[in-house]
């Protein structure tokens with residue numbers, strides 16, 4: 413199993429200079445070969461593949477001395493990325509008639525991702541305690557927030573827009589699996605709460621949420637009011653980027669803890685299939701943050717489920733999980749009103765709490781879908797056997 417460990421580097425001044433240089437050289441190689449490939453195609457209708465580019469790069473390094481100062485793997489990976497960009501473009505052209513990714517573009521200094529990737533060969537990358545050894549850079553100190561386990565495959569070094577240096581270390585690792593459990597759960601993701609489970613547990617939106625949203629709004633305002641080209645504008649830009657990355661870190665921490673616990677405690681996790689991209693498109697900042705966190709949360713659940721032999725079952729959004737009474741299946745159209753937090757079923761007169769009822773229905777529907785795909789007939793079974801109150 414491959415696992416990525418993200419760490420914050422503490423490079424010395426010289427190491428920072430070299431990282432920046434490497435990122436610059438990687439971008440230079442990418443752009444140079446993109447231009448070459450374009451030109452060759454337009455003049456001679458010739459395609460230059462990765463191997464040909466790689467040979468050309470060796471020649472280019474004899475001409476341009478500063479290309480030899482940086483990590484050679486970073487430059488090779490640039491060529492590989494270019495090759496992938498071309499492949500994606502042609503694949504897209506065939507499948508989606510060019511509506512998707514588009515032709516490879518030149519990388520711009522301030523717009524493109526500031527990063528390079530290096531690979532492991534003959535122990536050129538090592539991790540000992542809080543030091544990471546990287547080609548050309550030597551030992552780079554980092555903040556140790558977690559144990560890095562397994563065999564290193566590659567490392568991506570990124571300079572964030574707030575000026576931090578991050579390394580993502582991809583490792584081939586053996587994951588110690590959680591013991592098997594029999595408990596299943598349904599989750600209703602919401603706006604009022606972060607989520608409500610079919611067991612009746614309410615997970616509130618994290619506390620940082622409000623204060624950080626306020627800070628974010630302030631940072632946005634400051635940037636929009638600053639004069640273009642002024643040093644205050646640069647400061648405001650960095651401040652905004654820092655606020656964003658701080659929120660991302662807090663959010664990721666919250667999402668990791670929650671997803672880890674849910675995966676540990678449950679065997680099957682049923683969840684609504686959120687088409688996040690076309691869900692809530694509005695200007696509300698708070699909503700847009702939680703919006704993004706939902707898709708990330710689901711991704712975390714999915715890969716952790718793979719690690720620990722759990723199952724994540726998605727339930728279609730067309731399914732009216734809020735309006736359906738989980739006791740008798742009656743659909744109550746009055747529940748469309750979001751303000752209605754609890755209701756008595758007009759059919760079977762059971763009392764339903766909005767979110768808990770939805771979570772129970774999601775669990776029931778998810779289990780039904782699994783049974784269907786496994787060819788088991790569950791007719792007659794009540795969708796939700798357990799019900800707790802909160």
Ligand SMILES: [Zn+2]
Nearest residue numbers: 737740757760
């Ligand atoms: Zn009912």
